[in-house]
Amino acid sequence: MDMEPIWLSIRLAIITTVFLLFIGIPVAYWLSRKQNIFKLIIEGFITMPLVLPPSVLGFYLLLAFSPKNGLGIWLHRNFDLQLVFSFKGLVMASIIYSLPFMISPIKAAFSHLPKSLSDASYVMGKSKIQTFFYILLPNIKPSIFTASVLTFAHTLGEFGVVLMIGGNIPGETKVASIAIYDAVETMDYGSANSYALILFAITFIIVIGVFVLNRNAVKNPFE
């Protein structure tokens, strides 16, 4: 059995999770502060991948990234980036697709921190940045961990968006979920079973890991 699709899936999931950590934490913090209509609309967009069929998202991303359209031409001309049918395109699509999985739990955690916690820090002369790094962020560590795991697992199992954007190029865009589909299409149930079993095992270990690490928390870590 060719292990390349499994490694490709893991690589995609790791890169996506790291990128989303850097994007997700500040965005989640910003969203958790005072609400206004503009923020609601932004949050709506971020949440869309949760409810939208992946093929719909994949279709529009395919159009957007296409070298024949505005964004695609611009990316190609300025950054020599070709996002359709490439690993970079998969990373970009996965970041958009998994946004809500990273942002929602972290935003909820920031919102649940009592306001008096940051007030207590400000009153001690600490700036917003100092308060964020020394007080707020350390106190939502479990949620950041859960959000990262959810993002990783979600990206690992991604299918629709990947198929639309990346196609099925071995070593480049043929991730594990595509390899399963591909194997079933060619009636190679043995390979399909091996890929499926590995994905199942990895995901199961991750879920159990989260439960073990959060065993002292009152709530279900996935709530």
Next chain:
Amino acid sequence: MIKIDVVKKIGNFDFKVNTTLQLNSTTQITGPSGIGKTTLLKILAGFIQPDLGTILVNSDVWFDKEKKISKKVQERQIGFVFQDYALFPNLTVKEHLKYGTSDLKYVDDLLELGEMTHFENRLPKQLSGGQQQRLAMLRALSTRPKLLLLDEPFAALDTELKKRFITQLKHLFVEQKTTIIIVSHQENELGDDNALEFKLTNQ
């Protein structure tokens, strides 16, 4: 002098305060439950912005709605003891104090004053209610504030401990010339014969 003349709308209720409080002394704010004693402390601290009015501390403008002035919380040089303590769950007792000052000698003095030296490496969740409340007070003192705002700061302490703690605190207040504004249900909570009283009423 602290001159306060502010209005803040809270729900359907207009919270109005117009008074002058003395510096370098202790003022106890009294009044029935729900009248806005905590709100007044939070307005003074800058956590809540009034809808109208001014706050002057001597000639320094802390708040002026018309002139759109609101001095930053960080620049008011105050200490605040929250009713719910608002301790930092990720910091140990000693780290709480080191967050406010880099003077390690002072940190040790405060720990001793609050009889907390033995618990210096504990997190808030490993402390009893009384210890948490003492830590909240010590943390507020760690920045050597000019103005100390206390919201029911001794409610969780037993009589003996409270007496000892207050005696120690009073020495420090005199030494640092701290102005104290305290909200408490206990009459003359600090046992200060010169303490002033400001009664909040429904204006």
